[in-house]
Amino acid sequence: MSTPTRSGKVLHIDWTRxxxxxxxxxxxPELLRSxxxxxxxxxxxxxxxxxxxxxxxxxRDAVGLCPVLALRLS
Amino acid sequence: xxxxxxxxGRGTGVVALVxxxxxxxxxxxxxxxxxxxxxxxxxxxxxxxxxxxxxAVFVLIHVVTLLFDPYAQLNAxxxxxxxxxxxxxxxxxxxxxGLDLLIAILxxxxxxxxxxxxxxxxxxxxxxxxxxxxxxxxFGTGTDAGAPLFILLAVACSAVVVGxxxxxxxxxxxxxxxxxxxRRIEPSRIAADQKTKELR
Amino acid sequence: MTMVDAHVQGGHxxxxxxxxxxxxxxxxxxxxxxxxxxxxxxxxxxADAVIAELERAGLAGxxxxxxxxxxxxxxxxxxxxxxxxxxxGSEGEPLSAKDSTLLHRSPHLVLDGLLLVAAELGAAExxxxxxxxxxxxxxxxxxxxADAGGIRLHETxxxxxxxxxxxxxxxxxxxxxxxxxxxxxLTASGLGRRPTLVLNVETLAHIALVLRFGADWFRSIGSSDxxxxxxFTVVRGGERAVVEAAGGTLLSAVLRAGGADPARVRxxxxxxxxxxxxxxxxxxxxMSPAGLAPFGASPGAGILMVLPRGECGLxxxxxxxxxxxxxxxxxCGPCANGLPEIAEAMGRVGRRDxxxxxxxxxxxxxxxxxxxxxxxxxDGTARMVLSALDAFDHDLRAHARGLCQEAAA
Numbered sequence: 001m002s003t004p005t006r007s008g009k010v011l012h013i014d015w016t017r018x019x020x021x022x023x024x025x026x027x028x029p030e031l032l033r034s035x036x037x038x039x040x041x042x043x044x045x046x047x048x049x050x051x052x053x054x055x056x057x058x059x060r061d062a063v064g065l066c067p068v069l070a071l072r073l074s
Numbered sequence: 075x076x077x078x079x080x081x082x083g084r085g086t087g088v089v090a091l092v093x094x095x096x097x098x099x100x101x102x103x104x105x106x107x108x109x110x111x112x113x114x115x116x117x118x119x120x121x122x123x124x125x126x127x128x129x130a131v132f133v134l135i136h137v138v139t140l141l142f143d144p145y146a147q148l149n150a151x152x153x154x155x156x157x158x159x160x161x162x163x164x165x166x167x168x169x170x171x172g173l174d175l176l177i178a179i180l181x182x183x184x185x186x187x188x189x190x191x192x193x194x195x196x197x198x199x200x201x202x203x204x205x206x207x208x209x210x211x212x213f214g215t216g217t218d219a220g221a222p223l224f225i226l227l228a229v230a231c232s233a234v235v236v237g238x239x240x241x242x243x244x245x246x247x248x249x250x251x252x253x254x255x256x257r258r259i260e261p262s263r264i265a266a267d268q269k270t271k272e273l274r
Numbered sequence: 275m276t277m278v279d280a281h282v283q284g285g286h287x288x289x290x291x292x293x294x295x296x297x298x299x300x301x302x303x304x305x306x307x308x309x310x311x312x313x314x315x316x317x318x319x320x321a322d323a324v325i326a327e328l329e330r331a332g333l334a335g336x337x338x339x340x341x342x343x344x345x346x347x348x349x350x351x352x353x354x355x356x357x358x359x360x361x362x363g364s365e366g367e368p369l370s371a372k373d374s375t376l377l378h379r380s381p382h383l384v385l386d387g388l389l390l391v392a393a394e395l396g397a398a399e400x401x402x403x404x405x406x407x408x409x410x411x412x413x414x415x416x417x418x419x420a421d422a423g424g425i426r427l428h429e430t431x432x433x434x435x436x437x438x439x440x441x442x443x444x445x446x447x448x449x450x451x452x453x454x455x456x457x458x459x460l461t462a463s464g465l466g467r468r469p470t471l472v473l474n475v476e477t478l479a480h481i482a483l484v485l486r487f488g489a490d491w492f493r494s495i496g497s498s499d500x501x502x503x504x505x506f507t508v509v510r511g512g513e514r515a516v517v518e519a520a521g522g523t524l525l526s527a528v529l530r531a532g533g534a535d536p537a538r539v540r541x542x543x544x545x546x547x548x549x550x551x552x553x554x555x556x557x558x559x560x561m562s563p564a565g566l567a568p569f570g571a572s573p574g575a576g577i578l579m580v581l582p583r584g585e586c587g588l589x590x591x592x593x594x595x596x597x598x599x600x601x602x603x604x605x606c607g608p609c610a611n612g613l614p615e616i617a618e619a620m621g622r623v624g625r626r627d628x629x630x631x632x633x634x635x636x637x638x639x640x641x642x643x644x645x646x647x648x649x650x651x652x653d654g655t656a657r658m659v660l661s662a663l664d665a666f667d668h669d670l671r672a673h674a675r676g677l678c679q680e681a682a683a
Contacts (some may be wrong), residue, residue: 014455015606016648017191021107023116035642037611038107046645065116067104069191 007056009073011049011063013040017070024062024071030055079143086136088224091212093129095231097122098205101198102238123183130180137173165214168207175204205235288313290487294495296503297479298379298518303411305418308382315386315421316485321351324394328481330489332501337362337437337474338545338575340563343481347395349461350471356398357461357469360446361388361478363404364430366437367546369577372505373475375516377408380479381415385422387478390485391471398468403428403442404475434547434601438649439472440464452603453649474575476505497522500562506576508532522562525552525578534580541581541665545574547594548654550661551587570661586678588669591662592617592624598655609652612643620659626673633663633670 011031020038031049035041042049051059051073063071100122103110110118137153152158154174156167182189182197209228291299291311300311319327328344335341350357361384365373377384384402392400404412406429416422428446430436436451443465445451456463464470473481480502484492493501500521506528508515515532525544526536541553544561550571552559559565561573581587599613616639623632640656647653663670672679 013646014648015608015646016453016455018607019107020607021104021115023119026114026116035608037607039607039611039646041642041646045641047647061116065119067107067119069186 005053007051007053007059009051009056009059011051011059012072012074013042013047013049014070014072015039015047017068019068019070021067023065023067027058027062027065028055079139083136083139083143086132086139087212088227090129090132090136091208091231092227093125093132094205094208095235097126097129098201099234099238100125101201102242105242126180126183130176133173133176137169162215165211168211168214172204172207172211175200175207179204202239290491294503294518294520296483296495296518297376297383297476297505300380300382303379303381303415305382305415308380312383312386312483312486315390315482318393319485321347321394321396324391324485325351327484327489331484331492332489333477333480333484333492334500335474336476336480336504336575337439338367338548340572340574343473343477346461346471346473347391349459350469351395353462353469355469356396357471358399358401358465359388359392359395359397360442360465360470360472361400361402361475362437362439362442362472363402363408363475364437364442364445364451365405366430366434366441367548367575367577368434369507369509369514369546369579370575371507371514372516372576374405374408376476376479376505377404378411381412382419383479383482384475385412385415385419385425386482387473387475387480388425389421390482391473391478395471397471399426399465400424401426401428401446401465402475403430403445405430405432433603434598435603435649435651438651440649442472443470452605453647453651455648496520497560497562497565499564500573504573504576506532506561506578508534509577509579510534511580511582519561521573522560522565524557525559525561526557528561528578529557529580532578538583539580540583540585541587543579543581543594543658544569544571544577546577546579547598548650548658549574549577550657551581551591551665553665554583570657570664586624586669587662587666588620588673588678589624591659591666592620595620595655595659598651598658602651606647606652608643608646612639612652613655615639616643616655616659620662623670623673626676626678628674628676630674632674636660636663 018039022034022038024040025032025034031051032040032042059073063073100118104115104119104122107115109115113121141150141153152166152170154170156170156174157163158167178197179200182194186194209232213228288311301307325344325348328347329342333343335343335346363373363377363384365371388400388402391397402412402425404427409427409429412427416425416427430442430445431451433451435441435453436445438453439460440456441451441453443460444454447465460470460472462469464472480492496502497520503518503520506517506519508517508529508531510533513533517528517531519528519531525542529536529539529542536557539554539557541551542557543549544552544566550569552566552569552571556569559569563572566572581590595613595617599617602609602613604610616636619632619635619639622629623636636659640660643652644656645653669679
């Protein structure tokens with residue numbers, strides 16, 4: 001087992017915009033679960049998720065396909 | 075050659091109508107935040123976006139072919155300014171209005187990240203005007219408007235869009251019910267009254 | 275190591291306040307009394323020197339988060355752009371009265387602090403945000419002096435989350451004092467995307483004193499981890515008393531100064547509705563970050579709400595939680611959905627519901643909302659609820675059997 005390499009990117013959830021549409025939890029099931037109300041729940045809690053290198057493309061898709069622009073990658 | 079252009083113009087118009095119908099229905103599905111047709115939600119969004127882009131390409135071919143078509147007698151101004159054409163000015167004008175709306179919706183959607191969600195949403199609402207305009211345009215100018223097959227297609231498109239819009243306006247549309255508590259709680263009931271006594 | 279002994283001002287020697295009455299040391303709110311007690315504004319010394327002095331003083335923000343003030347100033351100065359200073363007197367916490375008391379009693383210290391920071395950092399704008407009742411006294415104070423004309427005064431909204439820094443910026447910018455998402459610190463991009471420094475009014479008043487009398491004077495009172503004085507609001511039944519006391523003063527001593535008898539205290543909610551419960555057996559804990567850490571509490575904005583003996587802490591917590599759920603701005607899903615569920619479960623605990631899984635439900639729900647909002651409203655609510663489960667552990671078990679030890683009805 002090797003630890004996944006970090007991409008150096010962090011996915012930030014803007015809760016004021018998030019509307020529990022659920023795209024991101026489908027695209028990043030490794031990092032985001034769905035909470036009881038449908039909002040994304042990072043494995044470690046909080047609003048920011050470190051993106052491992054092999055999921056960088058999926059994270060970009062999640063940002064691009066969020067219907068309410070609630071995600072940012074930085 | 076002219077016959078070919080005419081046929082291409084008509085054919086791409088019909089395909090564009092079908093693609094825009096698919097786009098509108100998937101757009102309403104995306105708004106609902108539900109998976110559909112065995113597709114996950116992100117895929118519904120993806121197909122919505124792609125059918126819109128492909129539909130726009132067909133619209134582009136549709137207008138460009140008719141620009142060179144001697145029957146339609148279109149000129150560049152008719153692309154953007156409605157109701158000036160010599161051939162069925164009203165019905166053709168509807169097509170022009172539709173094209174302008176389509177450009178506005180596409181550009182704001184592609185620039186969503188920069189112009190902000192609010193502007194994007196307001197302009198995106200114009201899709202509900204664009205679709206019926208496109209439909210009436212195809213009936214009014216379309217040579218095939220009387221053909222049974224086209225009528226069948228138009229009725230089918232209308233049925234899915236009207237069905238989707240009706241579903242959109244019913245309460246079943248929203249999965250989550252976010253009700254704000256109706257009871258107002260006064261902090262004074264916790265902190266008792268708000269009299270301030272200064273001590274020094 | 276030299277302490278500043280005296281400042282000569284217009285022929286009168288100004289002696290720095292010696293006791294614990296510092297912020298409230300002037301005889302009355304008028305400018306004349308202010309000048310007589312504290313002297314005129316100190317001269318300019320440059321942003322770097324100001325930041326260094328505040329670092330030596332060890333002044334921490336008095337709005338609740340206790341962030342080192344010098345760091346905030348340094349971050350704002352670092353941007354290199356001309357920014358905005360906002361004096362935050364929103365006092366969104368309904369239990370707190372210390373900011374309004376300060377603005378009534380010593381408006382000129384707050385104005386001094388605001389003008390000094392704005393001048394030293396070369397800010398383009400200075401704003402003061404406060405509740406409606408404070409507008410008139412502040413306006414009067416501004417009229418008494420020639421240098422305060424440029425300060426823009428704003429009325430805040432009467433909402434719990436309105437005092438949060440990004441909500442204050444939103445309130446000035448768009449007239450809606452609700453928090454916003456900010457990945458970039460406000461000191462880098464805030465009001466109108468300019469570097470924005472939001473400082474609590476009490477923090478600004480302390481700055482005015484530190485820049486007059488020096489860091490050593492500031493540290494001459496209080497504990498090493500909480501130097502200087504701070505304002506406390508002691509809430510007891512229907513009465514609120516504002517007390518100025520040295521940092522690290524024993525909880526019991528502050529309560530006594532606020533008119534509460536420590537012997538009749540069942541528990542104290544330290545830090546207000548977002549704070550933590552400290553029970554009566556810990557009544558002699560020092561009111562410093564280190565002294566309160568074992569209870570998960572901190573001095574915060576200095577609010578001490580007394581729960582008298584004979585009252586049920588769980589029932590009181592349920593009331594507060596219901597209020598906090600209602601005060602959610604409703605912007606963020608986890609807060610808008612989670613807080614009502616927490617309030618519901620806490621309400622059942624308070625009513626002695628025999629469902630023994632309620633504490634576990636509360637621990638799960640509070641973990642679910644923590645850190646998942648644009649502001650710390652869900653975090654603070656979760657902290658308060660969890661501290662109640664710990665502090666009123668015995669009552670919790672009694673409630674699960676349908677009994678209540680404290681409120682024996």
